[in-house]
Amino acid sequence: MIANVSIYEILTLTTLLFFIGLYGFLTRKNLITMLMSIELLLNASVINFVVINKYMFPEMLQGVYFSIFIIAVAAAETALAISIIINLYRLKVSVDVNETETMKY
Amino acid sequence: MNFSYTILIPLIPFVVFLLLGLFYNRIKEPVSGWIGVAGLAVSAGLSYFTAYQYFYNTPKVDGVLQTLMPYKINWMNFTDTLHIDMGILLDPISVMMLVVVTTISLMANIYSTGYMKGDRGFTRFFAFLSLFTFSMLGLVVATNLFQIYIFWELVGVSSFSLIGFYYDKPSAVAAAKKAFIVTRFADFGFLVGILLMGYYAGTFDFDILNNPENFAGFLTKSPQMFMGLSVFTTALVLMFMGGAGKSAMFPLHIWLPDAMEGPTPVSALIHAATMVVAGVYLVARMFPMFHFFDDGFPLHVVAWVGAISSLFAAIIALTQYDIKRVLAFSTMSQIGYMMLALGVSGYDGHEGVGYMASMWHLFTHAMFKAGLFLTAGSVIHAVHSNLMQDMGSLRKYMPYSNIVFLITALSIAGFPGFSGFFSKDEILIAAFEHNKAIFYITLLVAGMTAFYMFRLYFSIFWGKDTHYHHTPHESPWSMLIPMLFLAIMSIIPGWTQILPFTEWLTPDKKGIHWHLDPVMATVASSVGILGIIIAYVFYKKPTEYPAKISAAFGNLYRWVFNKFYIDELYLFITKKIIFQRISTPFAWFDKKVVDGTMEGIGNKTASLSNVIKGIQSGKVQDYAFAFIGGVIVLVIIVIYML
Numbered sequence: 211m212i213a214n215v216s217i218y219e220i221l222t223l224t225t226l227l228f229f230i231g232l233y234g235f236l237t238r239k240n241l242i243t244m245l246m247s248i249e250l251l252l253n254a255s256v257i258n259f260v261v262i263n264k265y266m267f268p269e270m271l272q273g274v275y276f277s278i279f280i281i282a283v284a285a286a287e288t289a290l291a292i293s294i295i296i297n298l299y300r301l302k303v304s305v306d307v308n309e310t311e312t313m314k315y
Numbered sequence: 316m317n318f319s320y321t322i323l324i325p326l327i328p329f330v331v332f333l334l335l336g337l338f339y340n341r342i343k344e345p346v347s348g349w350i351g352v353a354g355l356a357v358s359a360g361l362s363y364f365t366a367y368q369y370f371y372n373t374p375k376v377d378g379v380l381q382t383l384m385p386y387k388i389n390w391m392n393f394t395d396t397l398h399i400d401m402g403i404l405l406d407p408i409s410v411m412m413l414v415v416v417t418t419i420s421l422m423a424n425i426y427s428t429g430y431m432k433g434d435r436g437f438t439r440f441f442a443f444l445s446l447f448t449f450s451m452l453g454l455v456v457a458t459n460l461f462q463i464y465i466f467w468e469l470v471g472v473s474s475f476s477l478i479g480f481y482y483d484k485p486s487a488v489a490a491a492k493k494a495f496i497v498t499r500f501a502d503f504g505f506l507v508g509i510l511l512m513g514y515y516a517g518t519f520d521f522d523i524l525n526n527p528e529n530f531a532g533f534l535t536k537s538p539q540m541f542m543g544l545s546v547f548t549t550a551l552v553l554m555f556m557g558g559a560g561k562s563a564m565f566p567l568h569i570w571l572p573d574a575m576e577g578p579t580p581v582s583a584l585i586h587a588a589t590m591v592v593a594g595v596y597l598v599a600r601m602f603p604m605f606h607f608f609d610d611g612f613p614l615h616v617v618a619w620v621g622a623i624s625s626l627f628a629a630i631i632a633l634t635q636y637d638i639k640r641v642l643a644f645s646t647m648s649q650i651g652y653m654m655l656a657l658g659v660s661g662y663d664g665h666e667g668v669g670y671m672a673s674m675w676h677l678f679t680h681a682m683f684k685a686g687l688f689l690t691a692g693s694v695i696h697a698v699h700s701n702l703m704q705d706m707g708s709l710r711k712y713m714p715y716s717n718i719v720f721l722i723t724a725l726s727i728a729g730f731p732g733f734s735g736f737f738s739k740d741e742i743l744i745a746a747f748e749h750n751k752a753i754f755y756i757t758l759l760v761a762g763m764t765a766f767y768m769f770r771l772y773f774s775i776f777w778g779k780d781t782h783y784h785h786t787p788h789e790s791p792w793s794m795l796i797p798m799l800f801l802a803i804m805s806i807i808p809g810w811t812q813i814l815p816f817t818e819w820l821t822p823d824k825k826g827i828h829w830h831l832d833p834v835m836a837t838v839a840s841s842v843g844i845l846g847i848i849i850a851y852v853f854y855k856k857p858t859e860y861p862a863k864i865s866a867a868f869g870n871l872y873r874w875v876f877n878k879f880y881i882d883e884l885y886l887f888i889t890k891k892i893i894f895q896r897i898s899t900p901f902a903w904f905d906k907k908v909v910d911g912t913m914e915g916i917g918n919k920t921a922s923l924s925n926v927i928k929g930i931q932s933g934k935v936q937d938y939a940f941a942f943i944g945g946v947i948v949l950v951i952i953v954i955y956m957l
Contacts, residue, residue, distance in 0.1 A: 307934075311932070
C-alpha cells in the first residue's frame with residue numbers, strides 16, 4: 211500500500227492505461243507499435259492484479275503470483291510476435307499491418 | 316473312407332491364381348504356363364484318385380452310393396435351420412464333374428502353353444484360367460444353394476475376363492460385356508429363386524432340399540400359390556432361368572456365339588465343356604425337387620426349353636460360316652440335348668435313364684467338344700482366319716488336326732462306336748419312352764448335327780484348293796497332345812466299362828444297368844450317317860448344291876443366317892423401348908427435378924456467401940474492433956439490462 215494514494219486513483223490510472231493501449235492497437239498501422247500497445251493492455255491488467263491484491267486482500271498473495279505469470283506469458287508472446295513480424299518483413303519488406311490483408315475470404 | 320484331401324482339388328488352382336496374379340510381372344512366359352499346368356495336373360490327379368476311391372472303395376448302403384460331406388463349415392447363421400455353409404459334397408455327379416473339369420482344364424492349360432506363346436498377356440491368361448478352374452470346382456462341390464450361387468457368379472466373372480482377354484479389341488470387349496449382362500440378368504431370377512426357396516423351405520442345404528420325404532413338410536409351410544402352382548415351383552422355374560442363362564438356352568443364348576471372341580482354349584474350356592453345363596448341373600443337383608413338385612411341371616419347362624434350344628441352335632448352325640460360331644451353336648444344341656434328357660427323366664430305377672443319359676452326355680460332350688474347339692483353334696492358328704471360306708484342303712498341311720477333327724466330329728455325329736453314339740442313344744431312348752414330340756425333335760437334331768459338323772469338316776480339310784499366302788503348318792506338340800488325348804477320350808468312354816460310374820449317375824443313386832437298344836441305335840446312327848452323306852455330297856468337292864438350296868429358301872435362309880434376328884429384337888427392346896421410352900423420361904426427372912433441387916440449394920448458398928464474405932476482410936484491426944465492440948455491448952447488457 212502506498213500512503214496517501216487510494217485504490218481509486220490507481221484504478222483510474224490503469225483504466226486510462228488500458229484504453230490508451232486499446233486505442234493504439236486499433237489505430238496504429240505499424241506492427242511494432244501495435245505490439246507495444248498490447249504490452250500496455252497487459253501491463254494495465256497486471257497492475258490491477260497487484261493493486262487489488264494489496265488493497266483488498268492484504269493477507270493473500272495470489273494476485274502477485276498471477277502478475278508474475280502474466281509477465282512471463284507476455285514475454286513469450288512478444289518473442290513469438292516479433293518472430294512473425296520479422297518473417298513478414300522478409301516477405302514484404304514492410305512492417306505495415308495493411309500488408310497482412312492477403313489472408314481474406 | 317477319408318476324403319478330407321478333396322479340399323485341395325479346388326484350393327490348388329486358387330493358390331496358382333494368387334501366385335500368378337500377384338507376381339505376374341515377375342513370372343515370365345514359359346514358367347507361368349508350367350506353374351498352371353503343374354497345379355492343374357496335381358488337381359486332376361487328386362480328382363481321379365477321388366473318383367476311384369468313391370466309386371470302388373466306398374461301401375454302398377442297400378446298393379445306394381452315399382452322399383459324403385468331408386467338409387462343412389458353418390459360415391453365416393440366419394435362423395437355426397437357415398444358414399450358409401461352405402463345404403464339399405461328394406456324390407456321383409459331383410465326382411464325375413470334378414473329373415471332367417480338371418481333365419478339360421488340364422488339357423486347355425497344356426494347349427495354351429503352345430497357343431498363347433508370345434502373347435504379352437501370357438501370365439495373366441494362366442492366372443485367369445486357374446481362377447476359372449477354382450470357381451468351377453467350387454461350384455461343382457457346393458453343399459448348398461448359396462455356395463453354388465457364390466461360385467456361379469465367380470465363374471461368370473472369370474468368363475467375363477477371359478472373353479475380354481484381348482481388351483484392346485472392341486468386339487471382344489463388347490462380347491464380354493454382353494455375356495456378363497445377359498448372364499447377370501438370368502442370375503437375377505436365380506437369386507430370387509434361391510431366396511424364395513430359403514424363405515419357404517427354411518434351408519439352403521441340398522441334403523435336406525433333395526430328400527423327397529421332406530417335400531410334404533415344405534408344402535404345408537407355403538400357403539401361397541401363384542397361378543395354381545406352389546411357390547416352390549415358381550422358385551424352381553426362376554432358378555432354372557439362371558441355369559438357362561449360364562447354359563445359353565433359348566432365349567438367353569445370345570451371348571454364347573459372341574463369347575467366341577475369347578482365345579480358343581477359353582472357348583474349349585469355358586464355353587463348351589464346363590461353365591455352360593453349369594445350368595444342366597444345377598437342374599441335376601436339384602432333380603428331386605424339379606421332379607416332384609406340381610407333377611413335374613418345372614421339369615416339363617426344362618424339357619421343352621432344352622428341346623427348342625437344341626432345334627433352334629442346330630438350324631442356325633447349318634448356315635454359319637465362322638467355324639467357332641458353328642461350334643458355339645452346336646454346343647448350345649448339345650446342351651439342349653442334356654436339358655431335354657433331364658426333362659424327360661423319371662426318378663426311380665430304370666425311369667432315371669434320362670438323368671443318366673444327360674450326365675453321361677455331359678461327360679462325352681465335354682471331351683469331344685473340347686477336342687473340336689482345340690482343333691479349330693489349331694486351324695485358326697495356322698490359317699489366321701475364322702471363316703470357312705478362307706480354308707480348304709488343309710488335310711495336306713495338318714494331318715494330325717485332320718484326324719482329331721474327324722474322330723471328334725464322328726463322335727458328336729453319333730457314328731457307331733464313338734462315345735457320342737452311346738450317350739446320344741440313351742437320350743433318344745429316354746425321350747422315346749416319355750415324350751414322343753421331343754423324341755422326333757431330338758432325332759431331327761441328331762441328323763442336322765451330323766450334317767453341319769461334316770459340312771465344317773469337309774469345308775476345312777477337303778473342299779476347294781485354297782491358295783495360302785503362308786503355307787499352314789501343323790501345330791506344335793504342346794497343342795497336339797491335348798487334342799490327341801481328347802480324341803482318344805471321344806472313343807473310349809462308350810466302348811468299355813472303363814467308366815463304371817455311368818451306371819451310378821441316377822437320381823436315386825441306386826445304379827442301373829444300361830444296355831444298347833439295337834433298334835434305337837440303328838435309327839439314330841442311320842440318321843447321323845445320312846447327315847454325313849449329304850454333307851459329303853455337298854462339300855467334299857466344291858459344288859453348286861449349297862448355293863442353290865440357300866437360294867431356294869430365299870428369305871427363310873436369310874432369316875436363319877441372321878440367327879432369327881434375336882439379337883436385333885433384344886437391341887430393339889432395350890434401346891428403342893427401355894432406353895428411349897422409359898429411361899429417358901426417368902433421366903430427365905433425375906436431372907431436372909432431383910438434381911435441380913439440390914443444385915438450386917447449393918447455388919443459393921454460394922450467392923448468399925458472395926454477398927456477406929466482404930466481412931472477412933483480412934484487416935486485423937477490424938476484427939479486433941468487432942471483438943471489442945462485442946465485448947462492450949455484452950458488458951452493457953450484463954450491467955444495465957439484467
